[in-house]
Amino acid sequence: MKEEFKVISKFIEEKSRVLDVGCGDGILMEYLLKNKVVDVRGLEISKEKVKRCLSKGLAVIEGDAENDLKQFPDLSFDYVILSQTLQAFMSPENVIENLLRVGKKVIVTIPNFGHWKVRLDLLLKGEMPVTKNLPYQWYNTPNLHMCTIQDFYNFCNNKRVNIYKSISLNGEKISNITTSNLKYKNLISELGIFLLEK
């Protein structure tokens, strides 16, 4: 998703140190290296994907965020990015806490379970929603903890985490989420992108 990368890239100031948690094939890392002069590291759980990243010369280590974020010292990165993987962790709460410990700022993107298509699936069909962004069946989904943009707002409020910026992505449309349009954006956004700080 190119737009997501654009938004993330805009959040990041030049010459920053960035950690991409769950970096996959390293596409975002490469995008950032191309578009900003940044020092980017990656953490990825899949051996295959780590090998692909290393083959491209990217500084990626094999590991998972729930166990391996521990090794990074406090505030050792300017930005820590978690792109569309928060919902797949056993304990998203602990992961967010660790991200905020390691990074001065944290960028989280979440697929929005509050999108109208998702709501409609459940309401009309009475089945767990299967959409373009959430293509899995309930029995094989890696997504253990789906949440909505509203849920994520509530979570940050409860945890006293500052949301500096929040962006809605709907197809290619990029727009700001504010407290006044939150209910509406929660209905029409496919993806929410947040810049957080403790």
Added chain:
Amino acid sequence: MKNIIIEKALKLDCGKEISNFPLAYETYGNLNEKKDNAILIFHALTGDQYASGINPITKKEGWWNYAVGPGKSFDTDKFFVICANVIGGCMGSYGPATIDPLTNKPIGTNFPVITINDMVNAQYNLLDYLKIEKLFAVAGGSMGGMQVLQFVSNFPNKAKVALPIACTASHSAQNIAFNELGRQAIMSDSNWKEGLYNEKSTIPDKGLAVARMAAHITYLSKQGLQEKFGRNLQERSDLKFGFDADFQIESYLRYQGSVFVDRFDANSYLYITRAMDYFDLTKQYGGNLSKAFKDTKTKFFIISFTSDWLYPTSENKDIVIALNAIGADVGFVEIKTDKGHDSFLLDVPDFLSTIKNYLNTTYSNIDERRI
């Protein structure tokens, strides 16, 4: 055989000083005009300078022939690969088999106890001799990996890339135990004679063969052994109710032991295993391994293997953790294979291709990213 005589005195960790000693080495490929394509490879316990092609002494393939050569992981069409025999070794470098001109006999156990640090410091002289200001990379597996770690800590930023493979920063009790087993096998051979055996007449070949057999088991995985040999019998249809090699695995180990004694000196085996046992980079830096790499600008790529129980992933990961703690540029992957610790020497395509791509990409990005 290429070698240099190192005139400059080298102060060893044991306190003794050596000078005017030989260091044997081999090179592959060509040093380019910018002199930025040199890679120094460190060998493991029983390796030597002949990493690639055919070893002219043993007439067998070089120990890292899968990885080093034209178009291979360490592409000698592109890189200038240097490999030296460690001091303490027996392939031309200063070691216990070196003939003492005063007595006309091998130095034997009068050779000083050396360390990984001493090995690395001795090899550094080779870079001065070859007039290499900065290496593109240092690489090695097992004891070679330990030398990589020691090298980057002794000579910060002398290498742009470091590849420690299947190794540890601190030799474990289990590894010391296996090494001790090997040494005891050698020393309890009546031909060992307190290490003053004469190479030409009787040598402690039985003890050395047993040491090699025991060590060889530790280089393989249980699954690998089971798949390769299982309970297969050696050229017989039934058990013979005796102590001949009934099983293929027995025959295989005996063979490994017997060919090893032809190419390796028993005293060298004692000295080099001792050097490995003494290796504890963490302790050298007051219990904080990160300090060994303070201010490093070197790009690290650490590799371990799933079935390696001798230098397990956890010990390799300790190095990754120490590097991450100081924000060093580090990549890490555990390669899936059932070939055990030996994986780094064998045809493991995932391993070989990842290194190849990593080195090639990093080399071409060097100017761009100002590494």
